[in-house]
Amino acid sequence: MNHILELKDLSISYTPGKFAVNKVCATIEENSITAIMGPSGCGKSTLLRAINRMHELYPDIKISGEILLKGNNILQMNPMIVRRMAGMVFQHPNPFPTMSIANNVLAGYNLNGIKLSKGGKEEIVESCLSSVGLWNEVKDSLNKMGTFLSGGQQQRLCIARALALKPDVLLMDEPTSALDPIATNRIEELLLELKKQLTIIIVTHNMSQAARISDHSMFMYLGDLIEYGNTEQMFTNPKDKKTEEYLNGQFG
Amino acid sequence: MRIINTSSIVYRQLKDKAFFIAICVLSSVMAIPLIAILFELIQKGYKQISFPFFTETAPSTLDAMMAKSAGELIPGGIVNGITGTLLIVSIAALIAIPTGILGGVYLAEKPKSIFSTIVRFLTELIQGTPSIIIGVIAYAWIVVPFGSYSAIAGSIALAIMMLPLIVRSTEETLKMLPRSLKEAGLALGSSYTNVVLKVLLPSAFNGLFTGILLAISRVTGETAPLMLTALGSTVINWDINNPTSSVSLLIWEFYNDPYLIDLIWSSSLFLLLLILALNLIAKYIVQRTSR
Numbered sequence: 001m002n003h004i005l006e007l008k009d010l011s012i013s014y015t016p017g018k019f020a021v022n023k024v025c026a027t028i029e030e031n032s033i034t035a036i037m038g039p040s041g042c043g044k045s046t047l048l049r050a051i052n053r054m055h056e057l058y059p060d061i062k063i064s065g066e067i068l069l070k071g072n073n074i075l076q077m078n079p080m081i082v083r084r085m086a087g088m089v090f091q092h093p094n095p096f097p098t099m100s101i102a103n104n105v106l107a108g109y110n111l112n113g114i115k116l117s118k119g120g121k122e123e124i125v126e127s128c129l130s131s132v133g134l135w136n137e138v139k140d141s142l143n144k145m146g147t148f149l150s151g152g153q154q155q156r157l158c159i160a161r162a163l164a165l166k167p168d169v170l171l172m173d174e175p176t177s178a179l180d181p182i183a184t185n186r187i188e189e190l191l192l193e194l195k196k197q198l199t200i201i202i203v204t205h206n207m208s209q210a211a212r213i214s215d216h217s218m219f220m221y222l223g224d225l226i227e228y229g230n231t232e233q234m235f236t237n238p239k240d241k242k243t244e245e246y247l248n249g250q251f252g
Numbered sequence: 253m254r255i256i257n258t259s260s261i262v263y264r265q266l267k268d269k270a271f272f273i274a275i276c277v278l279s280s281v282m283a284i285p286l287i288a289i290l291f292e293l294i295q296k297g298y299k300q301i302s303f304p305f306f307t308e309t310a311p312s313t314l315d316a317m318m319a320k321s322a323g324e325l326i327p328g329g330i331v332n333g334i335t336g337t338l339l340i341v342s343i344a345a346l347i348a349i350p351t352g353i354l355g356g357v358y359l360a361e362k363p364k365s366i367f368s369t370i371v372r373f374l375t376e377l378i379q380g381t382p383s384i385i386i387g388v389i390a391y392a393w394i395v396v397p398f399g400s401y402s403a404i405a406g407s408i409a410l411a412i413m414m415l416p417l418i419v420r421s422t423e424e425t426l427k428m429l430p431r432s433l434k435e436a437g438l439a440l441g442s443s444y445t446n447v448v449l450k451v452l453l454p455s456a457f458n459g460l461f462t463g464i465l466l467a468i469s470r471v472t473g474e475t476a477p478l479m480l481t482a483l484g485s486t487v488i489n490w491d492i493n494n495p496t497s498s499v500s501l502l503i504w505e506f507y508n509d510p511y512l513i514d515l516i517w518s519s520s521l522f523l524l525l526l527i528l529a530l531n532l533i534a535k536y537i538v539q540r541t542s543r
Contacts, residue, residue, distance in 0.1 A: 052439055084441035094432040098454040111442030111450055158436070165440060 002030040004168060004199050005051070010065035012046050012055065020046045022223040023065070028216070033191060033200045035214035035231065037207060039251060042220040044203045048171050051201070052086040053079045070168065084108070086169040087162030092178050093154035095146030095161070102142040104157055105129060108165040128160040131197075132190055152183025156190065163194070170194070172202040176209065188213050207247060211235050219243045293524060297517030305329040305518065309487060310502055316511040326512065330519050333502035335488050340403050340498055341472055344410035349464055352415050356422020357448055363427075375416035386412050387477030395481055403489065403496035406482030410474060414467040421463025425456040462534045469530035473523055475500040499523045 005028040012021040021043040028034050036044040055061040056079055067074045074082045095104045102125045109116055129135040134156045146157055176184040191200055191213055204210050210217055217231040227243045238244040311328030319326050359368050390409035395401055437447035483495040503519045506512040
């Protein structure tokens with residue numbers, strides 16, 4: 001198995017001396033789904049957001065350590081290139097409200113100033129919307145606003161928008177927590193399909209979701225990576241007592 | 253069981269009714285001035301408003317005197333004022349809109365920096381500065397060095413008055429946008445500039461547009477700063493380097509001329525309706541957005 005992503009002694013702090021993520025080391029396999037679990041405030045979203053350098057928007061946040069994406073330390077790369085290699089899907093669906101469905105899919109190209117031919121645009125829109133299972137639902141309303149769709153459809157549109165740039169890694173921050181069970185189910189099926197093309201890291205509050213879709217799981221607690229390993233093994237036979245307590249619902 | 257005093261309940265109900273009636277009466281008192289002004293302007297001004305009112309320049313004292321002695325309506329119109337207002341306000345908007353929006357973007361993006369605090373304080377100061385003083389400043393900065401009263405001097409004075417309104421409305425609108433919108437743009441690898449120009453500002457368009465309209469309607473009726481800068485003109489002027497009239501300046505000139513004084517009603521009616529229309533459009537946009 002290829003290791004696409006490697007975290008080395010990654011520490012992140014919001015206030016000096018207090019670490020939201022504390023010396024995390026992990027390697028992530030290509031074409032797998034890795035779930036990051038843990039109680040609120042354990043640093044799972046903070047860890048995820050470091051991978052596409054979202055923290056740079058907030059100058060108080062300090063990062064140390066290394067994040068290697070395909071062997072390159074992303075903390076020393078141009079953030080715009082990093083973000084194109086590592087796409088992000090957020091907790092709440094956030095299609096651009098002023099753009100049509102088609103333009104939302106193409107937003108990555110338009111915002112980066114990449115010119116496409118008309119045929120090229122149509123091909124990207126169709127293939128990306130097809131891969132999130134939205135094409136048949138919206139092919140007659142591509143010029144309607146993205147916000148016109150239902151919540152679950154909007155979230156799939158946001159996934160399509162991230163996929164359009166053909167990232168190597170897809171980072172998902174609780175992508176189904178704002179959705180109903182049917183929409184959640186559709187997205188989970190979609191992720192199992194998508195992992196053939198790329199690597200997915202998903203932060204989730206929902207343990208059964210992690211058990212259903214992920215190959216590997218991380219359990220974080222108070223900024224520390226307590227346990228990381230094969231999902232099936234972690235759920236049946238956790239090594240750490242904290243993990244066991246969390247999975248049994250004793251806290252979290 | 254407690255004994256309920258029925259007479260006190262009746263008294264309280266009466267008090268409630270009296271209070272409600274007082275609210276109704278006092279709020280209608282607030283509406284009276286505007287209705288009275290409109291009524292007065294329409295009553296005294298409607299006769300003058302006709303086609304030539306919008307196509308002819310302001311009459312000379314002599315023409316007005318002759319028409320009056322013949323018992324006719326004063327001839328001419330206010331087209332030199334309308335075109336002047338259009339020219340001065342358009343150029344003021346051209347200066348104030350980009351500057352104000354970019355300033356607002358800065359305040360929304362760096363809300364806590366020392367520079368933002370200073371800028372915010374200064375915009376409040378400008379907003380509180382009497383318009384005549386802004387006129388004096390524009391006179392000293394532009395009219396004196398260039399040796400001539402001009403439309404551009406008036407535009408700059410009005411632009412300074414528009415700036416705080418546009419800056420603050422831009423800041424407030426951008427602050428209301430969800431943070432995830434900006435993050436979504438950046439997460440696609442976009443540059444910061446493109447996120448601001450192609451995602452944030454278009455999403456805030458309605459708020460920005462409302463702020464701009466209100467700023468325009470605020471300065472359209474300004475007179476004092478224009479007296480010291482644009483001065484006025486008896487002809488239609490499209491050259492920004494020449495003295496130019498405006499509707500508000502014409503009202504002032506008509507007021508000062510005993511033979512033209514009858515024209516103040518129609519001119520005022522026109523100016524008031526223009527500003528009311530701008531306000532109503534702005535209000536309509538706000539309502540449509542909040543729905």
